[in-house]
Amino acid sequence: MERTILREAVKKTGEPILVRGFVDNIRNGKSMAFIVLKDLSGRLQITVEKEKFPALLETLDAITPDSVITCEGTVFPNEFVKLNGFEMIPAEGESIRIDSLAEALPIVRKEIPATKKKAALERSNIDQRIDYRWIDLRTDENQLVFKAQTALAAALREFLLARDFLEIHSPKLIGAASESGADVFEVKYFDRNAYLAQSPQFYKQMAMAAGFERIFEVGPVFRAEKSYTSRHTTEFTGFDLEFSYIESVKDVMKMEEELLTYALGKVAEKYGEEIEALFGKKVVVPTLPFPVVKLHDLYDELEKNYGYILPESEKNDLTTEAEQLSYRWVMEKYGHEFLFVTDFGPEKRAFYHMRDENGIPMGYDLIWRGVEITTGAQREHRYEPLKAQADEKGLGEDVKFYLDFFRYGCPPHGGFGLGLDRLTMLLFGLGIKESMFIFRGPNRLNP
Ligand code: AMO
Numbered sequence: 001m002e003r004t005i006l007r008e009a010v011k012k013t014g015e016p017i018l019v020r021g022f023v024d025n026i027r028n029g030k031s032m033a034f035i036v037l038k039d040l041s042g043r044l045q046i047t048v049e050k051e052k053f054p055a056l057l058e059t060l061d062a063i064t065p066d067s068v069i070t071c072e073g074t075v076f077p078n079e080f081v082k083l084n085g086f087e088m089i090p091a092e093g094e095s096i097r098i099d100s101l102a103e104a105l106p107i108v109r110k111e112i113p114a115t116k117k118k119a120a121l122e123r124s125n126i127d128q129r130i131d132y133r134w135i136d137l138r139t140d141e142n143q144l145v146f147k148a149q150t151a152l153a154a155a156l157r158e159f160l161l162a163r164d165f166l167e168i169h170s171p172k173l174i175g176a177a178s179e180s181g182a183d184v185f186e187v188k189y190f191d192r193n194a195y196l197a198q199s200p201q202f203y204k205q206m207a208m209a210a211g212f213e214r215i216f217e218v219g220p221v222f223r224a225e226k227s228y229t230s231r232h233t234t235e236f237t238g239f240d241l242e243f244s245y246i247e248s249v250k251d252v253m254k255m256e257e258e259l260l261t262y263a264l265g266k267v268a269e270k271y272g273e274e275i276e277a278l279f280g281k282k283v284v285v286p287t288l289p290f291p292v293v294k295l296h297d298l299y300d301e302l303e304k305n306y307g308y309i310l311p312e313s314e315k316n317d318l319t320t321e322a323e324q325l326s327y328r329w330v331m332e333k334y335g336h337e338f339l340f341v342t343d344f345g346p347e348k349r350a351f352y353h354m355r356d357e358n359g360i361p362m363g364y365d366l367i368w369r370g371v372e373i374t375t376g377a378q379r380e381h382r383y384e385p386l387k388a389q390a391d392e393k394g395l396g397e398d399v400k401f402y403l404d405f406f407r408y409g410c411p412p413h414g415g416f417g418l419g420l421d422r423l424t425m426l427l428f429g430l431g432i433k434e435s436m437f438i439f440r441g442p443n444r445l446n447p
Contacts, residue, residue: 007041066102155266170203196222204242230431242415316345327370376416
């Protein structure tokens, strides 16, 4: 018999079906056994009146929580069943089969409250849970994170495909350290060294020189940073895009705000209620346009409103505290969760950002709920100034291959890089370790 997923099972009352899943809970009493079965689509109670099913007794005694089982039977409505008001009654004979028996679980996924007989069990911490990530991922909450992330990434793609973007897949093994040379992982490559790409930046721009006009890429990004914060990882998924024939960086910002508004709209529609119910976070679909502030003006505002004072010499970059405080400010002033910050100092920005007549890079960071999710810019597409900016940062030989992209014709262009894991984390109000399928950090290479 073909498998019926649990969401569909309750629509097939009265007919014989076959269901499969994990045992979410089992109560094996003297005369009755109750199994709550869980699959990715939902839950169903299987009720066994033991007297009537002698062939199942041995199996029922063997089943442990989280075992994977198959059950053939029939679903009936029953108003006394707390779980959706339906239950499955097994078919005659050996209608419950254990596909895989689970040992006692090595982690506590959720706090188990105390009962009369047993003391409360504290939830394992996130590092212990990551050791057994596949078990941790079985919860409704964790599965929702990845359902919503799937919807988010699909919506981002959908938006771009409808606007004639091509999807590219650039190499992650590269011959020279990209961007800055710092924070790059070196790997053995036969008899020489290679590096893991810390951004698809150069290849996104090569696609512009190739006349691709509009491209995006979703792929791994590697950063050899020893950061131990709730928003840094050494490998994340970048959602990067680049497009040609822009008039200014404003076109890039417009593309991004429309893209995010569309994608969050889709997530809110599909999972908004569930996210609010399980995580207490409202998915707010932003209004257009997003507020914009120059970095210096932001510091003035933070000082004026919250007494946040920073030495003048540090005001060419956004500090972590200022980033966090900016959320309070943008909410109070605009009732908006997003904030574009522009006009960073050239010494803090990548050499490929085009600069205005005052030498200010024409780029931005986008902050959502107080955390940077994007860097974007109009790029310098003219060979001479680009080369001068690379020289100024001491990059010379390493970027020679990249500079060549701009010697044989290249349209003006711009783009941005969005961290998909950061988006997921902020959507749910989690830390990055909990928002990634498997986290990678300075001390974490397994599982
Ligand atoms: P940037 O270095 O700002 O820009 O990276 C772009 C976005 O990627 C995410 N991100 C990270 N996420 C998790 N852990 C990290 N260690 C980490 N580092 C970055 C953030 C960040 O905003 N080439 C440019 C982009 C461009 O200009 O197109 C770049 O890589 O969300």
